Amino acid sequence: MRSGAKVAVVGSVFLAVASGVGYGAYNVWNGISSGNVGGDSRTTKATGPLTQHEVEQVSREFLSAWAGGHSYKAAQLTNNAVEAEPILAGYTSTAHVRKAVITPGAAAGTKVPFTVNATIAYEGSVKQWSYSSELVVVRGLTTGRPLVEWRPTVIHPNLKQGDILKTGTSEAPEIKAVDDKGRELTRAKYPSLGTILDRLREKYGKTTDGEPGVELYIDSADEQVPDHSLLILAKGKPGVLKTTIDADVQAAAEAAVGSYGESSVVAINSNTGEIRAVANNRKDGFNAAFEGSQAPGSTMKIVTAAMMMDQGIVAGPSSRVECPGSVAWDGRTFHNLKDFNLSNATLQRAFARSCNTTFIKPVKPLNEKGVAGTALGETARKYFGVGEVWRTGATSTDASVPPSTGADTAASYIGQGKITMNALTIASIAATVKSGSFSQPIIVAKDLDGRKLATAQPLPDSIGQGLRAMMRAAATGEGTGAGAMSSVRGDKGAKTGSAEVDGQGTSNGWFTAFAGDLAAAAVVQSGGHGGDAAGAIVAGVLQAR
Template identity: 60%
Template sequence: MRSGAKVAVVGGVFVLVAGGLGYGVYEVVLGGSESGAIGNASESSEVRTGPPDKEETEKTAKGFLDAWASGDASAAALLTNNESVAEPLLAGFADEAHVTKAVITPGAAVGTKVPYTVKATVSYDGKTKPWSYSSELTVVRGLTTGKALVDWQPAVIHPQLTEGASLKTGESSSAAIEAVDHNGKVLDKETYPSLGPILDSLREKYGDRTGGSPGIETWIEPADEQLPDTTLLTLAKGKPGKLQTTLDADAQAAAEKAVKQFSGASVVAVRPSTGSIRAVANNPATGFNAAMQGKQAPGSTLKIMTAAMLLEKGFVTANGATECPKEARYYESTFHNLKNFELPASSSFTTSFARSCNTAFIKKIDEVDDDSALAKEAREVFGIGLDWKTGVVSVDGSVPEATRGVAAAQYIGQGTVQMNALNIASITATARTGTFHQPVIVPQSLDDRQLATASRSLSQNVTGQLNDMMRATASWGTGKAAMASVGGDKGAKTGSAEVDGQGTSNSWFTGFSDDLAAAAVVQSGGHGGDAAGPVVAAVLRAGS
């Protein structure tokens, strides 16, 4: 029981009134409880099994929420399946987050899940502000007691709370920022929700460099000290310092709208001539920044890199004839084309690229005679795996050295290749100009950080052929439909990545228009041009 609480007995019911905190009332009706602590309960009772029924679910949820709202962390924790972990977080709701009033209202149970709304008041250093949000809990059967209990997860306290994280209210650890795009337009979380984690990271890293001052806020403090705090409520604004980014507000707005069409989608746009990141968007928009931190096989979009390597080594030319049979084998692995299509023997390498013929690429690995060649191309030309310092946390891709069938799978973006939308957008940008420019979201001049540099560029001849092959893909190949609405000098490459245990492949697409490159992935989206293609096209139409 919290300090200052008063207890009264009213008609056989203990009523707890949390003195001084203004919390709601928590009631516990004694007698007939499972523990049999009071009354003539039997000395032993059968332990119940199976999922909790509706009555148990509603009663347990209400008891827990009432106890939490009253400020009685101990009583609330007793109604969970992890009392020792739950109690400190529940107590911290008042002690560390400084919630002084709380009304928590359960909704209708759906099975064993109960949604609820929290309407609270946060007070700190003379500043007070209302705070409301929604979350849900799940009621489960206790493994040993058979009691209905709340399945304890940090998200029970707040939907964005993760393992090891905590809620805090106080003076913010870093100064407020006003982030602006490359034209000076203000970028905020409300207008551009995908930028939420990015703006938090930028504030944490650069807030003290912008001349701003901290405010009073409620935030989530993550377990990992390398991750930024996530601001949930501002009680008093600090003086924001202006932070210049490389983003483009128009491209960002288009990206935000485009990814909302799908339940799992990411897109990034990069300027080939400079490496400036123009847009980053994810759906869902909060939490993990999959567009810059994801790690997945990118499918045939990686054929841009494989084609560059084959062109550099002289094993193909854009207009030279290339085999595209129904299947091709390398050591223990056999590879097929979509629906087992094949092309006439006289077909050019451009046709195989534009039609996304897998076997045309696989059959060349014998001629290359170096299973590690693609990994070298990735590092030396495209800057993959060189520790990018974009300005926020990002993953710079991976093409590990491999042998035999795994090496062959890499040629078509499968196997051990790991990429995200940022990496593929950068690969497209490098192909566009022939030279790798490490992507950045804030100018290097802000902190003089060391940017990654590739050891060599593509020749003008190879760069020209790559651009021509991507133009063909956009004008009459697999990217035609998606790129039809895009103007300027344009090119594209589609990709579908098969994932173990996933019924439908992930949809990948990348393209360029003049001096803008973009790449997108849609989880379980199928063919690259069907889902990811329109996302990329929308960003290319809007950006600059």
């Protein structure tokens, strides 16, 4: 055993320790030095399922080599040594790990969990760092040897392809983000804000009066993904950054999505466009509320109704419309839920009941004008700012209502086809209806960086009043949103939606609503009817106003 390295095997618990300024070296099994795991490479290629012994042996050898600082040897125990070796080497050279204790847990099939307790040392700053990860053992395609399946997440669960672990002086000072009333917003208290706070720090940290410190962080390979701090070694001075978030509404949003998996919600001040809350509950950690691109389903009927009034197809909510159980358009048949139909219906009642055919059949005259495939996108841009570039202050994905042809045109009128939006977009649409005028959503003041915000024309009074009346009808009485909105007090309006997704058995559920000066929208993947899970989320947020 070389000086500075210690290895202990106690029962089924393996500890690999590399101590001192440099790493020591120690081979528990001959496979590390010979390059062979489980026998001589000249023997017959192994096949079939991996045995427990093979899984435990190669995982322990890999963890031993990694903890011992032997990046080349550890890489050779993976199925992609070329990619693995520089990441493993960077554990010492760029992350500045000076000691590592890696403890594997009990294998579950081919999966082996483990914990890492490491010491980071950089320019006189020393800090302990602990986390958990896991590896998977596979059989090598060419040799049949058991090997660790290489993924960056083996080194750290948040590490992605091309990312680098680094320790050094941070590029931007830490921020103390506060809400609109000056209350601090932390990742620990509001988990959904984590990636947003990272982005705000990256974009605006240098504009504050803060001073950078020394930290271990993930240097992201994706320019759209902010660097992620993992450990503070020497604190700098955080700079205060004011956001538009309301801590009370944010707390309600976090709690609301917590009850439904794969869900997202956004709340906006209807009068100003200031974002009051954003929350996600997703296994992948993706900020789908801001960055998603999904068909919005029947919540799009808000814009379609505006288009119908703007084009003179209907005069307003009291106009008589048809609502048959189904309607054909260019060889494709579109149906209402369970083919329900309404006789002698008004536009308001058809909207409140979410009649699909009402928003397809009467629009056919637009074909004669030659604008059937473009009118919806023009309306969305003209009155709702959809299609413009939104500079919110954080990373967000702009909505798209592209020109359409054939049956895609009919599908677009009910929020299907090639239309893509997210909860941020739909919340803004509801906010525009409530206030009568579009205000581009923001999470930090525009004068912070002088960015240009998107603009749109105010809704004509007749259209604005009509849309508010229809959304109020959808939130009360026989409206599809009445159940979800029954607990919300005061003046309120809503729209439900469900969007079919190829290969997904259950539709995504959408819901948007306004109450007071707050508008919100939620989407739940495979959530079914919008008035169910998505409706409960939005109602929970609106009650916090």
